[in-house]
Structures are given as C-alpha cells and as structure tokens.
Amino acid sequence: MRTYSHALLTWATARRAHSAARAASWAALGATLPDLPILAGTTWLATRRLGRLSRAELDTEVCARRLFRTPDTAFHSALPVATALVLYGTSGARYRRSESALLPLLLGWAGHVATDTLTHGSDARPLLWPLSSYRFHSPVSYRERERYALPFTVAEHAAVLAALMSSRKHHS
Numbered sequence: 001m002r003t004y005s006h007a008l009l010t011w012a013t014a015r016r017a018h019s020a021a022r023a024a025s026w027a028a029l030g031a032t033l034p035d036l037p038i039l040a041g042t043t044w045l046a047t048r049r050l051g052r053l054s055r056a057e058l059d060t061e062v063c064a065r066r067l068f069r070t071p072d073t074a075f076h077s078a079l080p081v082a083t084a085l086v087l088y089g090t091s092g093a094r095y096r097r098s099e100s101a102l103l104p105l106l107l108g109w110a111g112h113v114a115t116d117t118l119t120h121g122s123d124a125r126p127l128l129w130p131l132s133s134y135r136f137h138s139p140v141s142y143r144e145r146e147r148y149a150l151p152f153t154v155a156e157h158a159a160v161l162a163a164l165m166s167s168r169k170h171h172s
Contacts, residue, residue, distance in 0.1 A: 001119045001142050003039065005156050006031040010108045012163035018104075026101040030108025034075035034116070041068030076116060077129035081109045121147040 010031035014024035041062040046053075053061065062068055074080055085106050117127065121141035126133045141147035142156065 003035040006112050012167045023104040027104040027108035030105035031112045034112045037068050037071035076125040079128050
C-alpha cells in the first residue's frame, strides 16, 4: 500500500473511532513512520542525481544503501512495534493518559506493518527482524502486476476516496 494511503486510511479510521483530531493525526503519523527512511533516502538521492536516474534505478539504488535499508527494515518489522506496544501496556499510568499521543502513534505504526505484510510480494521485508530473516511473500502486491497490482490499486484508491468522503460528511 502506498504511504499516503496508509496515512489517509489510518487517519479516517482513527477519526471515526475517536472524535479527537489530535489522536487521529498521531495515528496517521505512526502509519507514515515506517516509510520515512526510504522517503528521506529517495529525496536525498534524487536531489543529488536529479535527472540522471530513472525511477526504477532510483528505487534500486536507495534500497541498496544500508544507510536507508536498515532503518526501513527495522520500522517494517513487527518486533519493534510489538515490543513498544507491550512496554506501553505495562508502563505506569502516567504514560497511558487518555490524551497521550503515544498509543495512537504505535497503533498507526502497527497497522502499517500489518497492512504491508499483506500487500508486499517479492519486496516483502523480514517480519521479525533482527531475530529472523523470514519474509512472508503475499500473493497480493500493490506494485506487481502478476500479483494483482491493478485491481488492488483500484480498490486502494476507492477506499481512500470513500474514507475521505465519509469523513467530510461525518465532520461537516
């Protein structure tokens, strides 16, 4: 799933579940968090080699650089976010206040990891990194034609549109 879809669908879901726009914004930020290393790397590399790399070459080179690959792998692993959720759940009450931004952020992050597990085929990341290099290669991929990318993209964007229209009606 695309980064903006993670953010918008998480925001809309959180907004409907909680009336607080602040919590929904933190959840959307959490849903964006795993993609930030690659987005930063792509931006950095694109500005350095503007016009000299095709989109595919840019993706390949960013993913090959350990500087971006390691944080990307860590943020897409279920282990760090699950550990953070357990620590949050077992922490003292002062960290679990109702206005805390931490829980929505962690839930947005966890939702991103779960969704990516189901929508990444050959580009799947290690599920329990750094303990295991096992990768679940989903039969559905948001970007691979042979893994239903076109119908998935149509469904993804229809869901984003429906969520945006619903939130507009809900909050008008």
